Amino acid sequence: MNDELINQFVETWGTMGSAWGVNNSVARVHGLLIITDRPWCIDEIVERLRISKSNVSTSLKELRSWNVIRKVFLPGDRREFYACEPNAWEMLFNIMRQRKKRELDPILASISLTCEQAKKAPSGIAVDRLAQMKQMLDVFDNLATLALKSEAQVKALVSLLPKRK
Amino acid sequence: MNDELINQFVETWGTMGSAWGVNNSVARVHGLLIITDRPWCIDEIVERLRISKSNVSTSLKELRSWNVIRKVFLPGDRREFYACEPNAWEMLFNIMRQRKKRELDPILASISLTCEQAKKAPSGIAVDRLAQMKQMLDVFDNLATLALKSEAQVKALVSLLPKRK
DNA sequence: CCATTTGTTCGTAATATTCTGAACATAACG
DNA sequence: CGTTATGTTCAGAATATTACGAACAAATGG
Numbered sequence: 339m340n341d342e343l344i345n346q347f348v349e350t351w352g353t354m355g356s357a358w359g360v361n362n363s364v365a366r367v368h369g370l371l372i373i374t375d376r377p378w379c380i381d382e383i384v385e386r387l388r389i390s391k392s393n394v395s396t397s398l399k400e401l402r403s404w405n406v407i408r409k410v411f412l413p414g415d416r417r418e419f420y421a422c423e424p425n426a427w428e429m430l431f432n433i434m435r436q437r438k439k440r441e442l443d444p445i446l447a448s449i450s451l452t453c454e455q456a457k458k459a460p461s462g463i464a465v466d467r468l469a470q471m472k473q474m475l476d477v478f479d480n481l482a483t484l485a486l487k488s489e490a491q492v493k494a495l496v497s498l499l500p501k502r503k
Numbered sequence: 504m505n506d507e508l509i510n511q512f513v514e515t516w517g518t519m520g521s522a523w524g525v526n527n528s529v530a531r532v533h534g535l536l537i538i539t540d541r542p543w544c545i546d547e548i549v550e551r552l553r554i555s556k557s558n559v560s561t562s563l564k565e566l567r568s569w570n571v572i573r574k575v576f577l578p579g580d581r582r583e584f585y586a587c588e589p590n591a592w593e594m595l596f597n598i599m600r601q602r603k604k605r606e607l608d609p610i611l612a613s614i615s616l617t618c619e620q621a622k623k624a625p626s627g628i629a630v631d632r633l634a635q636m637k638q639m640l641d642v643f644d645n646l647a648t649l650a651l652k653s654e655a656q657v658k659a660l661v662s663l664l665p666k667r668k
Numbered sequence: 669c670c671a672t673t674t675g676t677t678c679g680t681a682a683t684a685t686t687c688t689g690a691a692c693a694t695a696a697c698g
Numbered sequence: 699c700g701t702t703a704t705g706t707t708c709a710g711a712a713t714a715t716t717a718c719g720a721a722c723a724a725a726t727g728g
Contacts, residue, residue: 357524359522372632372636375632380675391676396677416725448511455505459508462505464541470590555688560707561706
């Protein structure tokens with residue numbers, strides 16, 4: 339039975355989430371929607387993953403905030419179903435957009451400020467080092483901005499990557 | 504006094520660490536070494552960050568495992584000092600190398616396996632979707648492999664990025 | 669209306685993690 | 699040697715996170 343395969347993927351996705359600071363339940367729910375590629379309602383997910391309804395509800399809310407799932411209404415059924423973003427790259431970009439906004443932007447702002455201030459009162463502070471850090475974060479900012487604007491451009495960039503044997 | 508600036512950066516770095524799944528103390532110690540750019544011994548760090556010696560000791564061990572700091576011996580002093588990797592990009596690549604080995608590689612292996620198996624028993628599983636995921640992770644694998652091999656190549660790639668206004 | 673279905677919120681129990689201080693090593697020094 | 703300086707390990711305390719289920723909407727359908 340390939341329920342086992344689904345479990346395999348769901349657990350792997352959950353583990354990956356944990357490694358990148360995403361709640362395990364959230365990642366598992368996401369994994370389920372990815373691997374099955376059909377709409378699921380809350381109670382079905384509860385049943386399948388054996389986690390509480392409230393946990394599923396908040397996990398779905400979280401996934402919605404990342405723009406990686408969407409509500410689907412099935413005719414003749416008043417439950418809310420959820421399906422994941424069908425394009426893997428688009429999914430990734432949505433996550434990048436959010437992480438940029440939530441994590442990179444504030445940090446970049448803070449470091450830029452520190453950098454400015456350090457130039458004026460530099461003793462004990464490695465101004466060069468700080469500038470280097472800022473510059474590096476700027477590159478990430480550019481990358482993320484690029485992804486935000488155009489999937490095509492990033493794909494073009496990716497295609498420039500030397501392929502591994 | 505620019506102790507305040509140092510604090511600012513240390514806290515920012517700590518916050519960034521937390522966002523990416525790195526222990527806050529570990530990231531704060533790292534931040535201190537980055538922003539001051541001089542060797543610190545354990546007791547100095549204890550004093551400066553107001554955290555326990557054991558915490559500093561384990562944090563330094565962790566940072567060493569990421570290859571982002573190194574021991575420095577000062578003549579006439581038998582304490583062990585630590586300084587961070589002086590090149591920001593090299594630091595980043597060292598982290599990437601480790602994360603790839605610890606997190607990406609096992610996940611990619613697992614998903615490749617699931618992907619193979621799914622092709623044989625596909626009912627209920629979105630094989631295309633799964634293949635797409637695998638392909639995407641492969642791109643990351645290539646990127647990381649590239650960074651592992653050559654800093655110069657990545658920099659060249661980065662330089663291709665359209666600059667933001 | 670009222671019962672039922674569906675979904676969310678929230679207090680707290682369960683769990684996981686982080687941090688500490690004490691105990692333990694190890695090496696230098698007198 | 700014994701004493702001091704230095705660093706690590708580890709059990710458990712402190713803290714933070716996560717998950718649950720009960721209570722609470724809200725909306726449907728009889």
